[in-house]
Structure formats: structure tokens, C-alpha cells
Amino acid sequence: MTLEQQIALCESHRATLRFPAFDYADAWTLGNALYQAALRRDYALAIEIRVNQLCLFSALMPGATAENVDWVRRKRNLVDFLGISSWAAGLMLQSRGTTLSERYGVNARDYAAFGGSYPLYLTSGCLIGTVTVSGAPQRDDHNLVLTTLAQRLNVAPLTLVPPI
Template identity: 70%
Template sequence: MTPEQPTLEQQIALCDAQRQRTWLSHFDNHDAWALGNTLYQAAREAGYPMAIDITVNRVCLFSALLPGASGENIDWVRRKRNLVELLGISSWEAGLMLEQRQTTLEARYGVSCRDFAPYGGSYPLQLTGCGIIGTVTVSGAPQRDDHNLVVRTLWAAAGQPLSQWQPVPAR
């Protein structure tokens, strides 16, 4: 017997719960380098041909391409990052919300899918006392894996116990 697939509402609630626990108390250029390197090592260990981008106040503080990643991955990073900057939620959660409302980016927000992508892999970088200061974005794995890689890394950076982290399920 397989476990029951969570509803869209349950998946969105999980994303919201993750977002509440991934606030950072401090973030500077050194933190961007450490976070980016952690993502790089995790992607390398998983064998993902990944592009990684950490942007704060629209300035790229970390960018890397693992072997096998290409310009296409860089473009996906741009599109996912644009969506997080627009909505302030993860690109995965944005995709879930669009699915729940049975609509598209174009119909709901009037933006082009050429410049915005509701697929997992971009996440708001949240600083306690400041709010959203930027984004952490990856592209190169299946979208669910992109999302979970970023969230798990931010979860640990925020000092949350990994034993309490729950990955988003396949949809």
C-alpha cells in the first residue's frame, strides 16, 4: 500500500511551515559564499549538473555551474528568481498555488512564462528584522529535488534540526 498523496492545501501548508522556519539571523557576503559552497557540495554529491545563484538586493553574491550545467540552467535560474522576487514565496509554492487556482502566470499576474517560472528551485532569502533580502536559486535537478535541496540547506543554515525537516512530496 502506498501512502496517500497530500492535497494541494497540505503541500502549500508544508511550504508555508518551511518558510516560517528558514529565517536567518545574519547574512553577508561570507554567509553567501558558505551557503553557496554547501549547495555546490550537495549538488555534486547527488550528481546534479546544477546552476546555483544567491542574489541579495539584486546583486549576485554567489554563482556557480557544476559540470554538465549550461546556459539553459542559468536561464531557468533567472526565471525562477524573478518569480520569487515578484511573489515573495518559493517558486515551488507558486506552482502549487497556480495549480490550486487552476490558472497560469499570464492569467493571474500578467507576466510571461518566458521571464517567470513556477517550478521548484528558487526560495526567498529571509533575514530576521529585515524581511526578504534576496533569493537562493538552483536549476539542474527535477524541480522537486531543486526545491528540497535549497530548503534543506537553508533549514540547516537557520539552525533548525535536520531531524525536523520534511521534504516536499512529489505531486
């Protein structure tokens, strides 16, 4: 799959994975689904769901560390800033041959364009928050979030990001 095809795939996912509404119970259900899916894959993740800057779900799985929590923060900051997944942001930067620092003047210590953070959009188009995981390879982090969101939304299985 070419870089352009991967970017288009990310746009398709962002248009499809939207909630009619999202509340505390949805965050708990989604967070637990991510936790259980990570257990089945033997991942040790930090998991966070935020809505309107409030943390509605947070978990640190056995084997995950403070470093994973920091990666969650950095990935989330990028999604909050750009409104696209952290994976899509990495692809976009790659296609433009630039870095976060060069393009936006942001510090890599606070922003990370690596897969695992995804914007939470409502069907109205309103960006309300993020769901972020860190601890597996970035492609696996991204695909775990995609598949779990698709399951929660009863969306047909998505085409996942293939190995590069």
C-alpha cells in the same frame, strides 16, 4: 499529501527558514554547501544567491548549461515578484486553476513557477534576496535548497516535499 497540505508546508518552511543576518560570507558558505550537496547527489546545477539585486554567489557545475542559467533567472524573477518559493508559487497557481500569465499578466519567458528558487528572509521579516538552483527535477531542486538552508540555520530536519 494534498495540495492544501503542501501549500501549508511551504508556509511553515518560509516562517522557519530565516536568517538573523546575511552577508557576503553567508552567501559564500551557503553557495558552497549547495555545490557540495549537489555533487553528492550527482546533480549538474546552476546555482545563484542574490541579495539586494546583487549576485553574491554564482556557480555553474560541470554538465550544467546556459539553459539552466536561464531557468535560474526565470525562477528568481518569480520569487522576487511574489516573495514565496517558486515551488509554492506553482502549487498556488495549481490550486487556483490558473497560470502566471492569466493571474499576473507576466510572460512565461521571464517568470517560471517551478521549484528551485527560495526567498531569503531575515528574522525581522525583511525579504533580502533569493537562493536559486536549476538542473535537477524541480522537486529535487526545491528540496536541495530546503535541506541546505535548514542545515545552515541549524534547524531540525524539515518535512520535504513528497513526490506528487
